[in-house]
Amino acid sequence: MTTPSAGRSAAPLPYPRRVTLALRPTPLQPLPRLSARVGRRILCKRDDLTGALLSGNKVRKLEFSLAEALGRGCVGVVTCGGVQSNHARATAAAAARLGLRCQLLLRVDDPETPPAPEGNTLLDRLLGAEVRWISAAQYAERQSLLPEVAAELQARGEGSWFVVPEGASDALGSWGYVACAEELAAQLAPLGPDPATVVFAVGSGGTAAGLHAGCQLLGLPHRLVGVCVTDDRPTFQRRIAGILDDLADQYDLPLRAEPERIEIWQEYVGRGYALSRPEELRRIRELARLEGVITDPVYSGKALHGLLSELERGTTLPEPIVFLHTGGIYGLFPKAGEIAPLL
Numbered sequence: 001m002t003t004p005s006a007g008r009s010a011a012p013l014p015y016p017r018r019v020t021l022a023l024r025p026t027p028l029q030p031l032p033r034l035s036a037r038v039g040r041r042i043l044c045k046r047d048d049l050t051g052a053l054l055s056g057n058k059v060r061k062l063e064f065s066l067a068e069a070l071g072r073g074c075v076g077v078v079t080c081g082g083v084q085s086n087h088a089r090a091t092a093a094a095a096a097r098l099g100l101r102c103q104l105l106l107r108v109d110d111p112e113t114p115p116a117p118e119g120n121t122l123l124d125r126l127l128g129a130e131v132r133w134i135s136a137a138q139y140a141e142r143q144s145l146l147p148e149v150a151a152e153l154q155a156r157g158e159g160s161w162f163v164v165p166e167g168a169s170d171a172l173g174s175w176g177y178v179a180c181a182e183e184l185a186a187q188l189a190p191l192g193p194d195p196a197t198v199v200f201a202v203g204s205g206g207t208a209a210g211l212h213a214g215c216q217l218l219g220l221p222h223r224l225v226g227v228c229v230t231d232d233r234p235t236f237q238r239r240i241a242g243i244l245d246d247l248a249d250q251y252d253l254p255l256r257a258e259p260e261r262i263e264i265w266q267e268y269v270g271r272g273y274a275l276s277r278p279e280e281l282r283r284i285r286e287l288a289r290l291e292g293v294i295t296d297p298v299y300s301g302k303a304l305h306g307l308l309s310e311l312e313r314g315t316t317l318p319e320p321i322v323f324l325h326t327g328g329i330y331g332l333f334p335k336a337g338e339i340a341p342l343l
């Protein structure tokens with residue numbers, strides 16, 4: 001494996017086929033009042049603005065996953081997620097946009113008593129996705145369950161179905177964040193050659209893998225900090241390095257996947273996946289009122305809480321600090337009851 005030298009090679013990156021779904025480039029906006037409050041220069045990369053229904057980081061990944069589904073002539077896509085999965089909603093919206101059918105496997109406590117449609121699941125259903133409710137035990141077997149369901153649908157004789165993995169976080173989907181690294185590099189270039197810090201939420205690792213790959217391939221010096229919202233640091237270091245290895249193998253890229261060099265903050269998972277603490281919700285309120293930017297309780301709000309907590313503790317990071325807003329706004333609505341006391 002070679003180490004890319006500083007500065008990018010003249011050859012363009014070998015992107016796979018892509019279908020346009022996201023509104024790109026997303027803005028890189030200053031957060032002047034937040035920056036003044038914490039005494040650091042913080043910018044926001046607004047990947048929540050990739051679209052309305054097509055809001056958030058999954059949309060960049062789906063540009064590659066769904067181009068592959070279309071290229072193979074599939075009639076539909078199958079994917080999975082938690083009950084309020086942003087990835088599932090983005091897949092449902094993208095499928096509807098592209099004339100594909102969509103089968104979702106959504107994890108709930110009790111598949112016999114599914115929740116009423118709200119937030120993302122309301123949108124999934126409006127967009128025509130078929131929803132199958134599955135238990136946590138079934139979800140643990142998703143790697144085998146997804147292709148089984150695709151085969152079952154295909155057996156109806158209406159055509160083949162494409163499997164998009166959880167979060168579209170495989171080598172193919174991670175190209176979306178290789179492209180985002182390239183987009184961000186162009187936006188940061190006028191600020192000078194110094195390294196910046198990019199902080200983002202980590203849930204299934206595809207965003208992190210794509211950013212790491214993009215920065216390596218383009219010779220960018222930025223410090224990448226993933227704030228995990230479930231599991232722990234070693235789990236994500238392994239998972240992200242695994243995606244980087246797959247990228248290197250499948251596309252013949254000169255990538256180094258050294259798990260111990262992948263920076264993950266594991267201190268901000270809090271009460272667990274999709275569970276909130278009051279201090280996290282107060283951060284969401286703080287950014288909303290200071291800057292008119294809404295983060296979500298499951299991902300971007302936890303990453304924000306992690307970043308601001310570290311800055312308050314005096315942690316130094318190269319500046320500017322780019323807070324990558326990965327979306328998730330529809331996950332806010334099912335939490336209205338918890339947020340109401342803060343209003």
Ligand SMILES: *Cc1c(COP(=O)(O)O)cnc(C)c1O
Nearest residue numbers: 086203204205207299326327328
């Ligand atoms: C899925 C998701 C993430 C995490 O991205 P991964 O690529 O799965 O690590 C972050 N923020 C939001 C809003 C998400 O929906």
